[in-house]
Amino acid sequence: MFALAGVRYAYPGGGFGLAVEELAVARGERVACVGPSGCGKTTLVDLIAGIKLPNAGTVHLAGDELSALPDDARRARRITTIGMVFQEFELLDYLSALDNVLLPYHVSRELDLTAAVRERARTLARETGIEHVLTRRPRRLSQGERQRVAVCRALVTEPSLLLCDEATGNLDPATAKTTLDLLFEQAGKRGTAVFLVTHDHGILDRFDRVVDVRELGGAA
Amino acid sequence: MSGVWHLSLRRVLHDRTRTVILTLCIAVPVFLPLVTGILVGDYERDLVARGESVPLLAGAKGSRFDLVLAALYFRSSELDPIPWSEFEALAAAGEGLAIPLNTRFTAQGRPVVGTSPEYYELRGLAAAGGTTPLVLGDACLGARVAEELGLEPGDPIFSDQRELYDISKPPALKLRVSGVLAPRGTPDDHAVFVDVKTAWILEGISHGHDDATEIDDSLVIGRSETAVAFSGALIEFNEVTEETLASFHHHADAAGLPLSAVLFLPSDDKAATLAKARINASEAWQMVAPSAVIDDLLAFVFRIKALLDTFSLVLGACTAAMTVLVLLLSMRIRAREMDTLNRIGCSRSTVARLYATEIALVVAFSLLVALGAAAAALAVVPDMTGLFH
Numbered sequence: 234m235f236a237l238a239g240v241r242y243a244y245p246g247g248g249f250g251l252a253v254e255e256l257a258v259a260r261g262e263r264v265a266c267v268g269p270s271g272c273g274k275t276t277l278v279d280l281i282a283g284i285k286l287p288n289a290g291t292v293h294l295a296g297d298e299l300s301a302l303p304d305d306a307r308r309a310r311r312i313t314t315i316g317m318v319f320q321e322f323e324l325l326d327y328l329s330a331l332d333n334v335l336l337p338y339h340v341s342r343e344l345d346l347t348a349a350v351r352e353r354a355r356t357l358a359r360e361t362g363i364e365h366v367l368t369r370r371p372r373r374l375s376q377g378e379r380q381r382v383a384v385c386r387a388l389v390t391e392p393s394l395l396l397c398d399e400a401t402g403n404l405d406p407a408t409a410k411t412t413l414d415l416l417f418e419q420a421g422k423r424g425t426a427v428f429l430v431t432h433d434h435g436i437l438d439r440f441d442r443v444v445d446v447r448e449l450g451g452a453a
Numbered sequence: 454m455s456g457v458w459h460l461s462l463r464r465v466l467h468d469r470t471r472t473v474i475l476t477l478c479i480a481v482p483v484f485l486p487l488v489t490g491i492l493v494g495d496y497e498r499d500l501v502a503r504g505e506s507v508p509l510l511a512g513a514k515g516s517r518f519d520l521v522l523a524a525l526y527f528r529s530s531e532l533d534p535i536p537w538s539e540f541e542a543l544a545a546a547g548e549g550l551a552i553p554l555n556t557r558f559t560a561q562g563r564p565v566v567g568t569s570p571e572y573y574e575l576r577g578l579a580a581a582g583g584t585t586p587l588v589l590g591d592a593c594l595g596a597r598v599a600e601e602l603g604l605e606p607g608d609p610i611f612s613d614q615r616e617l618y619d620i621s622k623p624p625a626l627k628l629r630v631s632g633v634l635a636p637r638g639t640p641d642d643h644a645v646f647v648d649v650k651t652a653w654i655l656e657g658i659s660h661g662h663d664d665a666t667e668i669d670d671s672l673v674i675g676r677s678e679t680a681v682a683f684s685g686a687l688i689e690f691n692e693v694t695e696e697t698l699a700s701f702h703h704h705a706d707a708a709g710l711p712l713s714a715v716l717f718l719p720s721d722d723k724a725a726t727l728a729k730a731r732i733n734a735s736e737a738w739q740m741v742a743p744s745a746v747i748d749d750l751l752a753f754v755f756r757i758k759a760l761l762d763t764f765s766l767v768l769g770a771c772t773a774a775m776t777v778l779v780l781l782l783s784m785r786i787r788a789r790e791m792d793t794l795n796r797i798g799c800s801r802s803t804v805a806r807l808y809a810t811e812i813a814l815v816v817a818f819s820l821l822v823a824l825g826a827a828a829a830a831l832a833v834v835p836d837m838t839g840l841f842h
Contacts, residue, residue, distance in 0.1 A: 279796075282796070284795070284796055304801070305800055305801075305802075308798045308799065308800050309798065309800075310798075311797070311798035312797055312798025312799070313798075315798070317796060317797055319793070319796075323789070323790075323793040323796075325460075325790060325793070326467070327463050327464050327466075327467030327468070328460070328463055332459075332460075332463065336797070337797055337798070338456060339456030339457070339459060339460050340456055340457070340460070340794055340797075340799040340800075340803050340807075341456075341798065341799065341800075341803070342800075342803075346456065386797075
């Protein structure tokens with residue numbers, strides 16, 4: 234699904250750097266990414282998504298080398314190929330839950346918001362148990378409901394890859410387990426690869442593979 | 454609706470307080486010059502058109518503005534009257550059309566205009582119901598007067614008595630509404646028209662009463678070869694009826710009967726020059742071209758408008774600066790939202806379009822508010838000529 238090779242990344246000013254000699258995740262694979270705070274987990278997610286570009290090395294996503302793509306094409310590839318789930322959910326408070334789920338379609342020219350897409354969003358909402366709150370704004374949702382809306386947003390484009398940056402970090406253990414079940418269930422239906430950054434070592438046994446950022450090449 | 458429009462509209466409706474404040478801030482600098490421009494435009498058009506329809510105007514010496522406003526807009530004036538003899542002189546010269554005007558009285562708060570039939574032809578006035586004044590005591594109402602007072606042909610309307618507690622002054626005259634003029638959107642809609650001789654009854658110069666040779670001797674308090682003095686118990690008629698019409702007469706010299714002004718439509722430039730030279734040579738009278746007076750009046754108006762435009766410009770600049778500041782602060786507040794859009798793959802152009810569409814929506818709301826407020830303001834002040842009353 235994606236592959237990093239010989240990647241070097243340093244923030245402007247040179248205070249922090251990340252090195253990844255080799256990392257590849259196959260379609261349908263479930264990979265957990267661990268490491269202490271500040272070791273570069275989020276930077277790694279940004280490199281995989283093409284949000285950041287490496288100073289050296291290559292990042293391939295669905296066969297394309299991201300550095301070779303212009304910015305617009307990289308963004309288009311990201312919105313059509315990757316579903317992202319964030320720790321703080323990052324829902325837009327002025328949109329209903331349904332509009333938040335459909336957000337990628339509202340802001341992308343590459344994605345057409347058709348009746349089929351709306352139906353898919355409703356189906357996802359039904360399967361994740363948030364169908365009854367689709368008209369509500371995020372502030373009127375519980376933490377678990379918000380996270381499920383965020384998961385639905387990540388899945389609605391039927392992405393090949395789910396990138397989850399500490400997606401269960403703000404949830405209590407029970408809700409975190411439910412969210413993970415949901416992610417795996419939905420990803421499993423579509424053969425979607427899952428790359429999940431986490432501090433929660435209690436869930437690692439549910440993944441096909443666990444990578445420690447420090448062992449990918451180590452903090453530079 | 455495209456996604457960007459949908460998101461922008463949701464955002465604008467969500468931040469209601471911000472949207473309302475911005476909308477009002479932008480609407481006010483649009484509303485002020487818009488309404489001022491329209492009102493001043495109407496004012497100018499109305500003044501110029503009414504002024505140009507009367508090439509020359511004769512009246513007593515004094516403020517030419519007062520003379521023009523009294524003759525064209527029936528505004529009350531402190532100018533002395535001009536005598537009937539001046540009207541006759543202008544008419545007799547055969548160098549144009551002279552129209553007498555007496556605008557010194559009111560009826561139920563509306564100006565009474567005593568004039569001749571030529572006035573209706575000059576202004577293109579026609580009765581929508583009934584007739585223009587045919588006999589003494591007839592009154593033809595402007596359309597707005599009839600509407601506001603709820604009067605129609607056959608109804609009475611009383612003139613306003615100038616000296617309520619002085620019985621030596623003429624009493625209020627009961628006029629008969631002979632007709633109602635079709636609306637013209639001019640000051641004529643706000644006036645009551647009578648024959649000029651009826652105006653002289655209001656002046657107290659003409660009057661009617663029982664035949665002095667047939668009345669009770671007890672009302673006669675003195676006789677001489679030339680005059681008979683009557684008791685105050687002899688009450689003058691306060692209404693012109695078919696029975697009393699013949700008794701109305703005046704004792705004064707006809708040449709001195711008062712007019713407020715004489716409208717003069719010269720036959721050519723030479724006639725105009727001659728008439729102006731003759732009248733202006735007099736120490737007591739003046740003849741002015743209303744259009745020139747109105748140009749001077751408009752110069753004042755435009756000076757005020759220029760000042761208001763300057764204020765609006767400054768206000769607009771301040772609003773623009775504040776709007777930019779609000780938008781910049783808004784961008785900071787929304788940095789996290791934009792970061793989310795960036796991370797899920799939204800293009801830079803889409804983010805720019807989101808901001809632009811939000812601004813466009815607020816500006817559109819502002820224009821709607823400004824246009825709505827302007828329409829409401831113009832509905833409240835539909836007729837600039839009303840400001841003269």
